[in-house]
Amino acid sequence: MAGQAGLFLMFTVGFGVLGLLAEREQGTLARLRSMPVTGVTVITAKACTGFILGVVATTVLLTAGSQLFGVSFGSPLVVAALILSVVTAATSLTFVVARLVRTAEQANVAQSILAMVLGIAGGAFFPVQGTGFAATLLDLNPIGAFIRGLGISAGGGSLGDVAGPVAVMLVFAAAGLLLSRLMPDRGAQA
Numbered sequence: 001m002a003g004q005a006g007l008f009l010m011f012t013v014g015f016g017v018l019g020l021l022a023e024r025e026q027g028t029l030a031r032l033r034s035m036p037v038t039g040v041t042v043i044t045a046k047a048c049t050g051f052i053l054g055v056v057a058t059t060v061l062l063t064a065g066s067q068l069f070g071v072s073f074g075s076p077l078v079v080a081a082l083i084l085s086v087v088t089a090a091t092s093l094t095f096v097v098a099r100l101v102r103t104a105e106q107a108n109v110a111q112s113i114l115a116m117v118l119g120i121a122g123g124a125f126f127p128v129q130g131t132g133f134a135a136t137l138l139d140l141n142p143i144g145a146f147i148r149g150l151g152i153s154a155g156g157g158s159l160g161d162v163a164g165p166v167a168v169m170l171v172f173a174a175a176g177l178l179l180s181r182l183m184p185d186r187g188a189q190a
Helices: 002-012 014-026 028-033 041-071 076-100 105-121 133-139 143-156 163-182
Strands: none
Touching: 002 014, 002 041, 002 076, 002 105, 002 143, 014 028, 014 041, 014 105, 014 143, 028 041, 028 163, 041 076, 076 105, 076 163, 105 133, 105 143, 133 143, 143 163
């Protein structure tokens, strides 16, 4: 259930970037930019929308799954920290996708590919293990870190015990944000 929550989260946070790109295509974004609102405000609002949707959807999915299947994920505070961290990591990827693509359709495809690759590599469907460099890459996956964190929490772990998975997710988020700032905006070139 934890793996599926992480996988579906990747699709959920994409709604913000899809909305931004659809507005760009329909001309709404140009109208928004003509108002006394900065471009940063518009992008931040879209990112916040995706972030809030991700937090709510993941919380609902874990809560419903917990009730339906009798699974306990441990302390609600620890689970909340994990949810906030993984949603932050997933949201950072939407910034990268927004810079890479030109249309909402391309964004949908890119988000789907990223979600499936990270979900499968993170263990959303079945446990994935590797050795050497592959193991290091697998350990840096935010979905895998989320699943590991929930496992630690379910075993009675505290906030300190999930510091490693939380750090992986937050470093991934920072890397995604940095990458999105460094890459050229292909959508603006369209």
